[in-house]
Amino acid sequence: MTYEERAAEFKGRIDAGEKIEAGDWMPDEYRLSALKFIEMHANSEVMGALPEREWIPRAPNLKRKLSLTAKVQDEVGHGQILYRVAEDLGKSREQMFDDLVNGRTKFHNVFHYPTYTWGDVAVIGWLIDGAALVNQKALLDASYMPYVRAMRRICPEESLHLRHGEELVLELVSGTPDQRQMFQDAVDRWWRPIMHFFGPPSKKRDMLIYWRIKTRSNESLRSEFFSTYVPKLWDVGITVPDENLAWNEELRDWDWSDPGWEDFWETIRGNGPMTSIRLAYRKAMWDTHAWVREVFAGIPEAA
Amino acid sequence: VAVWDVLGKRTPDDEWAVVGGIKAPDAEMALILAKETHFRHKEGVGYAVRRRGEDELHVGSYAPEVLGGVTDRSYRRQEAYTGVGGKHKRLAQEMAQRGLAVDRPRPPVGRMAPGLRVSPASVEAENAAEVPTEEEIASQGTAG
Numbered sequence: 409m410t411y412e413e414r415a416a417e418f419k420g421r422i423d424a425g426e427k428i429e430a431g432d433w434m435p436d437e438y439r440l441s442a443l444k445f446i447e448m449h450a451n452s453e454v455m456g457a458l459p460e461r462e463w464i465p466r467a468p469n470l471k472r473k474l475s476l477t478a479k480v481q482d483e484v485g486h487g488q489i490l491y492r493v494a495e496d497l498g499k500s501r502e503q504m505f506d507d508l509v510n511g512r513t514k515f516h517n518v519f520h521y522p523t524y525t526w527g528d529v530a531v532i533g534w535l536i537d538g539a540a541l542v543n544q545k546a547l548l549d550a551s552y553m554p555y556v557r558a559m560r561r562i563c564p565e566e567s568l569h570l571r572h573g574e575e576l577v578l579e580l581v582s583g584t585p586d587q588r589q590m591f592q593d594a595v596d597r598w599w600r601p602i603m604h605f606f607g608p609p610s611k612k613r614d615m616l617i618y619w620r621i622k623t624r625s626n627e628s629l630r631s632e633f634f635s636t637y638v639p640k641l642w643d644v645g646i647t648v649p650d651e652n653l654a655w656n657e658e659l660r661d662w663d664w665s666d667p668g669w670e671d672f673w674e675t676i677r678g679n680g681p682m683t684s685i686r687l688a689y690r691k692a693m694w695d696t697h698a699w700v701r702e703v704f705a706g707i708p709e710a711a
Numbered sequence: 712v713a714v715w716d717v718l719g720k721r722t723p724d725d726e727w728a729v730v731g732g733i734k735a736p737d738a739e740m741a742l743i744l745a746k747e748t749h750f751r752h753k754e755g756v757g758y759a760v761r762r763r764g765e766d767e768l769h770v771g772s773y774a775p776e777v778l779g780g781v782t783d784r785s786y787r788r789q790e791a792y793t794g795v796g797g798k799h800k801r802l803a804q805e806m807a808q809r810g811l812a813v814d815r816p817r818p819p820v821g822r823m824a825p826g827l828r829v830s831p832a833s834v835e836a837e838n839a840a841e842v843p844t845e846e847e848i849a850s851q852g853t854a855g
Contacts, residue, residue, distance in 0.1 A: 423832040437840050444848045475786040485748055492732050496714075501734075514849030551831075557731055561749060564789075568752075571792035578798050582805075607850040615841050618834040622851065625829050635818050643803035645811035655816040676849045704736065705712055 411435075422620050427553040430496040438619050442552050443497035444513075445621050450490035451508045452516035457483040458686050459523045460532060468526065475572055476529070482565045489561060493554045502701070509691035511678050518601050520680025527594030530580055533573025535598065535637060539605045541566045542633050551620035581644045588645075595641070596649045603650075603667040604675075606630040634662040713762055715741040717749050720757040723775070727759060727768070738762070738769040746771060746778070752787055753779035 409417075415435040421428070428434060434442075457480045464480065467473040491501045507513040518536055523529065544566060547559045580591040610617075610625040617623070634653070641648060652665045675683070712734045718727040731749055735741035741760040750758050756775035759768050771778070785791040806812045 423830070437842050440842045444843065444845065445851070448845075448848045448851075471786065475791075478784070478787045485751070488748060489731055492734065495734075496732075512845075514845050516849065554732075557729065561731060561754070564754075565752065568787070568789050568792070571789065571795050572786075574799065575792055575795050578795065578802060582802055612834070613841070614834055615843055616848075616851065617829050618831055620831040623829065626851070628829070639817045640799065640803075642813035642815060642817070643806065644799070645806045645809075645813065647813055653815075655818045657816065660818075672850070673846070676846050 422551050426551070427556065428551050429553050437615070438621075439497050441615055441619055442555070442621050443494055443499055445616060446490055446494040446497070446552075446555055447499065447504050448514060448516070450487045450494055450504065451513060452519060453483050453487035453490060454508070455515040455686060455690065456519045457487075458689065459519060459521070459682075460529060462523060463526070463529050466526075472576075479533070479569050479572060482569065486558075486562045486565070489558050490555075493558050496554060505694060509687055509694050511687060514676060514678070516605075517672055517675045517680070518605050519686070520675045520683045521598070521601055522682050524597070525590050525594060526576075527580060527590035527592075528598070530573060530576040530591055531594045531598045533569060534577045535573075535595070535602055536605070537566060537569045537573050538637050539602060539633050541570055542629050542636065543606075546624045546629060547622065549620075549623045555621075578644070581646060592646055595646055599649050600667050602633075603630070603664070604669070604672045606633065608669050608672070631662055634664070638662075712736055713741075715745070715760040715762055717745040718759045718761060718768070719749065719755040721755045723756055730754075732763075733760070735760075742769060742771050746773065750778055751780075 414433060415437075418433070418435055418438065422438075428438075460476060460483075461480045464473060464476050467476050491504055494504060495501055504513070508515065518539075523532070541563065544559055544563050548556060548563065550556055550559070577591060580587045606629050607626040610627060614622075614625070617625070635655075638648065638653065650665045652663055654663050655661075656663045674680070678684075678687075713736065715733055715735055715738075716729050717731045717733060719730045720727060733741060733744040733748055735744050738760060741762075742758075745758055745760050750771075756778065757771065758773075758778065759770040761768050803812065
């Protein structure tokens, strides 16, 4: 059987909804696409822990400090799980981390921004984790089974994070006028990055969907996010900075303002407001903890 | 460093099922990493590791009731946030009464926007050898 014939047979398995295991034969294009996608997801888990980590020392009480610390630990743990899945597709964890801290690979756009107040922590905990969960639940039906297993492990924890974030939000919006305003300001600040979160309009030739590495279009995911979270924001009297955002009963979908994509692509390229600072921090940690990796890799036999 | 499959049981009657993997130099370290990575939140009643390519199963020694810890770490689990949904509804009623809720068109309760799954067979692929670039990958909404 030629390579093309095997690839066509493989594509037939994908279209039929079959799952692919790490040891299965797969076309190079599938392997590379899955590797890049999962590696970027892992990078984003690890880098996504940083904006919240900055608030652990400033959490308002011990309960919040404990829960935020646990959340940061969870996110880094998700990164560890995903790097392991990606390794089986042909790239070592060391190489992936080296590529990340040296800017050769990317992480998600939403983690390139600064956090100014506890309101930002609430937005990240509820709306950004909510957006992530919309995406990650869709990945439970992806074609690469080791990734699906990882998502089965990760989604329940993200669901917990979501509840944690919602509790922070409710605390602020039911508090003093200053606390409500702090959350409203944070929503205003983060709305555009959140609109960018789901990515630009999907291409007709989306190879990630072609291989069922992802299962839904960017539009459909963003629309689900709107349906799930915007009414809840409105219910507690929080506005979003988009006058055009409204449910269109005729289209049975949301009208919204295109946020513009120029600075989105700049951020993706590594020119976001906090990109260099957060990468420098990760690089410093990577370098100063090299001895741990060396010990792990070279534990001598007992004498 | 060797690769180990991590296996777990959600209930005592379950068969061992692969839940993920870790890398470790020996079985002892593999069990420690497996517990911390995959069973930190009371995800099951038993766990084990199996070096990839081998049959021998190394079963973790923690009893079901202590796997996931015995100290009060409820803030790490769903039950710590029971009642958040109810609080949101009560607050929404209060805001409506105070005239603070935003009254704009919204989908009827329970109705989601259309267009969920996309069939991979429906995607135009003139050149199936195409692999997305790093930037295209990073523009997708997959994040931590």
